[in-house]
Amino acid sequence: MQSYVLVIGELLIDAISCEYVDHLGQAASLGLHPGGSAANFCRFLHTYQVPTRLVAAVGQDGLGRQLLDHLQSIGLDTSYVATMAQHATSLIVVGRTKGTPDFIPYRGADAQIAPITDDLIEPAGLLHTSAFALSQQPARDTILQAFDKAAQRGIPVSIDWNYSEKIWANPEEARQTLEKLQMFKPLFKFSLDDVSRMTGEPMSIVQAKVYLSNLQSNVVCLTCGGDGVWYKHAQEDWQYLPAQAISDIKDATGAGDAFWAGFVKAYLRNSPLAICVQQGIDTASQRLRGIL
Numbered sequence: 455m456q457s458y459v460l461v462i463g464e465l466l467i468d469a470i471s472c473e474y475v476d477h478l479g480q481a482a483s484l485g486l487h488p489g490g491s492a493a494n495f496c497r498f499l500h501t502y503q504v505p506t507r508l509v510a511a512v513g514q515d516g517l518g519r520q521l522l523d524h525l526q527s528i529g530l531d532t533s534y535v536a537t538m539a540q541h542a543t544s545l546i547v548v549g550r551t552k553g554t555p556d557f558i559p560y561r562g563a564d565a566q567i568a569p570i571t572d573d574l575i576e577p578a579g580l581l582h583t584s585a586f587a588l589s590q591q592p593a594r595d596t597i598l599q600a601f602d603k604a605a606q607r608g609i610p611v612s613i614d615w616n617y618s619e620k621i622w623a624n625p626e627e628a629r630q631t632l633e634k635l636q637m638f639k640p641l642f643k644f645s646l647d648d649v650s651r652m653t654g655e656p657m658s659i660v661q662a663k664v665y666l667s668n669l670q671s672n673v674v675c676l677t678c679g680g681d682g683v684w685y686k687h688a689q690e691d692w693q694y695l696p697a698q699a700i701s702d703i704k705d706a707t708g709a710g711d712a713f714w715a716g717f718v719k720a721y722l723r724n725s726p727l728a729i730c731v732q733q734g735i736d737t738a739s740q741r742l743r744g745i746l
Contacts, residue, residue: 463492463587498715565590704744
């Protein structure tokens with residue numbers, strides 16, 4: 455059987471403002487789009503012909519049907535997306551922006567991810583999830599159990615730590631979960647905003663690098679928007695690659711997911727870390743330009 459990336463996480467509706475806004479108080483109308491960091495990552499990998507499987511949960515409702523129809527229309531397998539009669543499809547209201555978007559989460563079915571069978575984990579070349587997906591039960595225990603099984607089999611795991619206090623009711627649970635994840639020596643992706651939200655105070659790039667240097671990981675990437683990407687292997691020194699200069703940003707929504715899809719695509723080909731990061735930068739740039 456061909457290996458694939460097993461993505462476990464949120465599939466939901468992004469209700470994005472139809473106009474650019476500084477905050478959602480300025481939004482007058484919203485457009486519905488398939489979303490969720492984990493699902494976006496999966497979709498971008500699929501676009502680049504990387505085999506994927508998505509484990510997620512949606513409501514047994516019209517929005518859930520819309521998400522399933524979209525995945526099927528682009529050729530993604532929906533066999534492992536559960537539909538929940540007792541939970542509505544999750545929805546996130548997002549401000550269209552050229553920077554970090556303002557958002558309001560309305561959580562429902564996305565956390566209802568059931569335990570994952572060994573026969574789905576064993577053929578995987580990598581498992582991936584997000585801080586969003588880990589923020590509620592029972593999904594958190596399901597994901598940690600799957601990561602533990604993967605680690606026992608020598609399968610690498612990846613986390614986009616897209617932390618926000620809006621999605622974690624208890625910050626201490628987030629800290630404990632981040633600590634547990636380090637047992638698996640994962641590939642970590644953080645944005646500078648993620649680190650600032652996690653620590654509860656604005657962080658400079660230098661401060662964020664110090665914070666991330668204390669994490670146990672195989673690889674850690676710190677994305678800094680237009681200021682480029684800092685990255686490192688385990689105990690090695692930080693390295694840097696600049697962002698591409700983009701004069702006309704169409705939309706920043708999903709750019710981080712696109713970066714990580716490009717990174718993982720190269721990582722699975724055993725490319726050097728610098729090549730993985732550059733692939734991520736190139737893919738994110740395509741998203742920012744509205745190509746991807």
